[in-house]
Amino acid sequence: MNASEIPKLRLHNTGLNNSPFKSPADAVSHSGVLQAQDFAAAKWSLGLRIKDSTDKDIEEAFNEGKILRTHVMRPTWHFVVPEDIRWMLELTAPRVKTLLAHYNKKLELDDALFARSNAAITRALQDHTYLTRQELKTVLANTGIETDVQRLAHIIMWAELEGLICSGPKRGKQFTYALLEERVEKAKKLSREQALSRLALNYFRSHGPAQLKDFSWWSGLTVKDAKNAIELIKPKLEQVTLDGKTYWFSARAEITAQESLSAFLLSIYDEYIIAYKDRSDISEARKIEKMISMGNALTAVIILDGKLAGTWNKALKKSRVEIRLNPFRELGKDEQEALESEVARYGKFVGLPAVVVK
Structure with a gap:
């Protein structure tokens, strides 16, 4: 393997180049989790x-609980399938809680308060009662727990990390929360070694070739735990060292001629981009990091042949969706046509004609 193969293999292994999955649950299960703090963008990633x-297909899968949205691994929202949510929380939540400890102290949130808030939230959601964040705020206020925006976010996140609650079905455009025990069937517990092995195999199968530090970043595990996880599955992995960097991957994919030229309109939080600490294989040093740091000011990027090639943004109108392409360089005819095809694909996904605007 050489350096030029890394983006091609990742495009294949993440499922971007061949759209191999039959359902949202299949796609999420393959990846392990899929980052989803931007819900609309995460649906497009799927x-x-x-x-x-279509967008409607994924919305229905979410509302039916076939995929769930909760805080797991790094302290941000991810899609996860029901059969994985319990063992994944058990493995990664302690690390996330450690990372949150400093902020909780500043917000005057401690174990005693979390015990009260968890109990109040659990009572309120019993018997398949689905409540919005603002409705939970009222529940907590009635219990005597003060909640500004940050305190409320941390209180609800803590209940997620405790495995008490997860996403419920949307109510119109609003998100709701549900009791996890009522939303998800019981599953066989995994030992810590089994959980580490499964998480690592998921990652390198769906994101490889990738480095140790990439896996540690993506999973939120310590470098020591990430190393142990790789050791547990090493017989199932291939490895290669390029320019002093060791990459791991589960199996070498067959890259067909048709897959060699590719164009994608991605969210900047798509797993192809966000799931690596070292993103130099797809962009110039620090360029994507600067984009990510812009937050909502810049949330979508153009990928050509696996490399960062520009940005894009959309505007949903009543009868169409307008796409503005901002490539970093002048595009060739084939590249322009490939991007226009992706624009049409996005329109089909959201159920509106899509047009390129200047």
Whole structure:
């Protein structure tokens, strides 16, 4: 393997180049989790990996609980499938809680308060009662727990990390929360070694070739735990060292001629981008990091042949969706046509004609 193969293999292994999955649950299960703090963008990330899928398909899967959205691994939202949520929380939540400890102290949140808030939230959600964040704020206020925006976010996140609550079905445009024990069937517990092995295998199968530090970043595990996880599955991995960097991957994919030229309109939080600490294989040093740091000011990027090639943004109108492409360089005819095809694909996904605007 040489350096030029890394983006091609990642495009294949993440499911972008061949849309191999039949359902949202299949796509999420393959990846392990899929970052989802931007819900609309996360649905599109799934849509790219599922042949002929639509926004409506993924919304329905979410509302039916076939995929869930909760805080797991790093302290941000991810999609996860029901059969994985319990063992994944058990493995990664202690690390996330450690990372949150400083902020909780500043917000005057301690174990005693979390015990009260967890109990109040659990009572309120019993018997398949689905409540919005603002409704939970009222529940907590009635219990005598003060909540500004940050305190409320941390209180609810803590209940997620404790495995008490997860996403419920949307109510119109609003998100709701549900009791995890009522939303998810019981599953067989995994030992810590089994959980580490499964998480690592998921990652390198769906994101490889990747480095140790990439896996540690993505999973939120310590470097020591990440190393142990790789050791547990080493017989199932291939490895290669390029320019002093050791990459791991589960199996070398067959890259067809048709897959060699590719164009994608991605969220900057798509797993192809966000799931690595070292993103130099797809962009100039620090360029994507600067984009990510811009937050909502810049949330979408153009990928050509696996490399960062520009940005894009959309505007949903009543009868169409307008896409503005901002490539970093002048595009060739084939590249322009490939991007226009992706614009049309996005329109089909959201159910509106899509047009390129200047």
